[in-house]
Amino acid sequence: MQESPIAAAEHETDRDSADVARVLAGDVGAFEGIVRRWQGPLVNMAWRYCRDRGRAEEMAQDALIRAWRGLASWRSESSFSTWLFSIAANVYRTELKRFPTAPPLEEAAEPATPASQADEFEDRRQREALRRAVLALPHRYREPVVLFYFHEMDVGMAARTMGLPEGTVKARLARGRDLLRKRFPYLNPKAEATHMMSTGKDPVR
Amino acid sequence: MKHEFQSAEYADAIDRILAADEELVPSSGFLAGVMERVRDEAIAPRPIPFPWKLALPGMVLAAGTIGWLIYEFIRTVLDSAPDISFAAPRLASTTQMVLSPVVWIAFALALSLGSWALARRIARNYRVF
Numbered sequence A: 001m002q003e004s005p006i007a008a009a010e011h012e013t014d015r016d017s018a019d020v021a022r023v024l025a026g027d028v029g030a031f032e033g034i035v036r037r038w039q040g041p042l043v044n045m046a047w048r049y050c051r052d053r054g055r056a057e058e059m060a061q062d063a064l065i066r067a068w069r070g071l072a073s074w075r076s077e078s079s080f081s082t083w084l085f086s087i088a089a090n091v092y093r094t095e096l097k098r099f100p101t102a103p104p105l106e107e108a109a110e111p112a113t114p115a116s117q118a119d120e121f122e123d124r125r126q127r128e129a130l131r132r133a134v135l136a137l138p139h140r141y142r143e144p145v146v147l148f149y150f151h152e153m154d155v156g157m158a159a160r161t162m163g164l165p166e167g168t169v170k171a172r173l174a175r176g177r178d179l180l181r182k183r184f185p186y187l188n189p190k191a192e193a194t195h196m197m198s199t200g201k202d203p204v205r
Numbered sequence B: 001m002k003h004e005f006q007s008a009e010y011a012d013a014i015d016r017i018l019a020a021d022e023e024l025v026p027s028s029g030f031l032a033g034v035m036e037r038v039r040d041e042a043i044a045p046r047p048i049p050f051p052w053k054l055a056l057p058g059m060v061l062a063a064g065t066i067g068w069l070i071y072e073f074i075r076t077v078l079d080s081a082p083d084i085s086f087a088a089p090r091l092a093s094t095t096q097m098v099l100s101p102v103v104w105i106a107f108a109l110a111l112s113l114g115s116w117a118l119a120r121r122i123a124r125n126y127r128v129f
Helices: A005-010 A013-024 A028-050 A053-069 A080-098 A120-135 A139-150 A155-162 A166-183 A189-199 B013-019 B030-043 B052-083 B091-125
Strands: none
Touching: A013 A028, A013 A080, A028 A053, A028 A080, A028 A120, A028 A139, A028 B030, A053 A080, A053 B030, A080 A139, A080 A155, A120 A139, A120 A166, A120 B013, A139 A155, A139 A166, A139 B013, A155 A166, A166 B013, B052 B091
């Protein structure tokens, strides 16, 4: 099975430590190794925050610059990835507060009818609508949802990235997912089954 | 460790869609762009830290002066309140009224000059000019 870019980068902790030590000793070029390893995860994380490729790259660049400035504050007893993702989350959060991307959830697109899910194009459109609806969630629920899926459904990692207790993140995540389920009821298999029982129609066909 | 949200109960369509988001590959110039900014930052002169040690006496002096002025102002207002009358002002008090602004202006000028001299001295010490 192919390893995710985050997992691949996390396996290189020793190299991160070595590069940080070199940078702090005055070798600016050593930062390139850090950028090379983490550019993918940071751009993808930013992409999930804004779903705009150009903006995602700008935000990831800002996060890396912020990390560069604060490199001396990283304590090697904590994971480099956690530290870096926390910085990135702060940068992305601040950036999106200044220039929001998404309309309110009520204005986000939703599937018109279950039957329209039948064709492949419609299916793709609805997947994209769901992803965009995540951005339209209220701020306190959006970030836990974004980070939970970005960290491959690892609540602990999402909580550490946000600097919040796991319980808080779980509660916000549950609320965020509830809002999405209400907005996209036909994507929920249970709702589909209920719909079939009440109408006698298969919503997917 | 992955969480129980991965359990079958929760692994609904929303989870499947959001967990399977597409992976972006950073553009070819991304790395070079970051390193260019990093190198620019590395050669830029470090920001001058605020000289708290030098500024603190001045700030304490300024705070004290302002406090004293407020105290004097309130005292003057309270002292002059009972003296309000429709009688013609005496010569002495007229002279006092004329002199009072002059004294204040002189004091304000001296304070400004002192502040300017202090700021200049601090700036010269840190080679701003």
